[in-house]
Amino acid sequence: MDTIEPASEARPDKEPRTDRGRRTLRKLLDAAAAEFGEKGFHEASISGITRRAGTALGSFYTYFDSKDEIFRALVSDMSGMVRTHSAREVLPEMTPIEIEAAALKGFLKFARDHKEIYRIIDEAEFVDPASYRAHYETTAKRIVERLEKGAASGDFRPGLNEAHAWAIMGMNVFLGMRYAILAEDREIEEVVAVASDLLRNGIAKGE
Amino acid sequence: MDTIEPASEARPDKEPRTDRGRRTLRKLLDAAAAEFGEKGFHEASISGITRRAGTALGSFYTYFDSKDEIFRALVSDMSGMVRTHSAREVLPEMTPIEIEAAALKGFLKFARDHKEIYRIIDEAEFVDPASYRAHYETTAKRIVERLEKGAASGDFRPGLNEAHAWAIMGMNVFLGMRYAILAEDREIEEVVAVASDLLRNGIAKGE
Structure with missing residues (x-):
């Protein structure tokens, strides 16, 4: 290719x-x-x-210099926008779990307003694989930092690592695909509540 | 396009x-x-x-009849292979949480052996959007059925729905991208254990 x-x-x-x-x-x-x-x-x-x-x-x-160059700049720009828009909903007094919910909320709002982001990032897999990979690796690294901070403060379980970060990132990306891109048939707050409850409690029934 | x-x-x-x-x-x-x-x-x-x-x-x-037609058939075929390979690890005596872990294990094994699946499904977003959407909607529907079954048996919390299914699917797809496609630097069992623990307990520290 x-x-x-x-x-x-x-x-x-x-x-x-x-x-x-x-x-x-x-x-x-x-x-x-x-x-x-x-x-x-x-x-x-x-x-x-x-x-x-x-x-x-x-x-x-x-x-x-070229179409290639502005595409690469655009992927990096959008990756940065995901970061700033996710951070926008985060408040200083939030707990680590609340911060995850706020980051997802900021991302979903951004994706609804910029639906083109999925096609652009997804097309980078084919057109500019290095930028595609960099976008997800950078995002995962940011999540790992939040998880480590939450584990250090005693809010999260110890031992959370890169695999947890990729799992959370995938959850957020797919909730965005479903509820920001394919259809807006549920309120952002409801979707965030589902994800937040999953992170807080899992899906198993407590003993 | x-x-x-x-x-x-x-x-x-x-x-x-x-x-x-x-x-x-x-x-x-x-x-x-x-x-x-x-x-x-x-x-x-x-x-x-x-x-x-x-x-x-x-x-x-x-x-x-055409390249288009075999591509469409291939996406549908790969979607079916994801289903059968995920089901292959599931045993009749498993609990609903164990079934989720087994389905992820089967998927990760399949993705390591068929790394081309990501490029093909992902390219369908551009070449054959209807098949792309159908793949994820069908997969999500299957997860919803498992969640409802688990809720009915009292193993899962009540009220699990389509949003939970998309969250779990996204988690699985991204764990596959990271640990089957980008690099095989962790054992499948470890990755499955992380995802399973997340579904079982969430990431918050129990009270």
Whole structure:
């Protein structure tokens, strides 16, 4: 299969240096999310992206060399958005279990507002496998840190590890696929309550 | 995006009527799994499939009209294999929680032996969205049935529903991605023990 080249080193020369530049870059990434989300990688075009962004073609090349490069930047951008939107619902006084519920709530809200995220991340498996893997490995690492913190404070069982993190991540991703992408037939709060109860108590009946 | 046409009605005229026919069909589906798994849908070819199968091109057209059609048949075939391989580890005397663990064990073993399954099912999201959705909806339905049975016998909490099923399915799919596809750096038994403990007890420390 054709996959795009792995990311080379950072490109500090291409970082926007002004507020206007940052706004243009943001517009290009948002336009790329819409273009790739609607058409998929192969049918998407740079001119489609600049048209949606309302920017000149020259602005695109100020920040990106190719369609491959903006796709890779977009996956990394969306991965970051998942992180910030999940963190947005977390409050300082929350317990570790409440933090897991809040992170899922933030993610589900984000996914409902940005349904293209599934197609883009999922297409990265084929178009840019390194970014696909990095997205999940980074997310899992973040969950492991939360689990270790919760175990240290005595809220979680000891011994939670990477496998628990992948299990929780998969649970969240699939609840998002079902209740944010396929249909919005249940309230986010209800879905979060199911996941939170599963993490708190499991599904077995207590003795 | 280009997606393949949804399946038309069943094609009883194309069902193999002899053992030899069934063996040829099996060879074609196995060859298709290898071809699509290695090359992806767009690069894969019918001649690549028949070459791998060691069958004549005419045999292909006895059973399938097109690359689209064998891809659709393959997704449905793999979905069925997930079901049968998960069920293979289940024993009649098992408790509902043990059944969940056995189903995951069977799935992880199958995924390690058929690593192409992730690429094929995941590519269906783009190439054949109806089959992609059907695979997960069917799998979730099967889990719901097991949860309801477990709740009826008093082994599981009451009130388990579709959201629990999607959560468990996501957990299983992601544990497979991590420990069957990305790396085999933990024993299947250990991974199953983590998931089973999560379902049994959750991750919160008991009071």
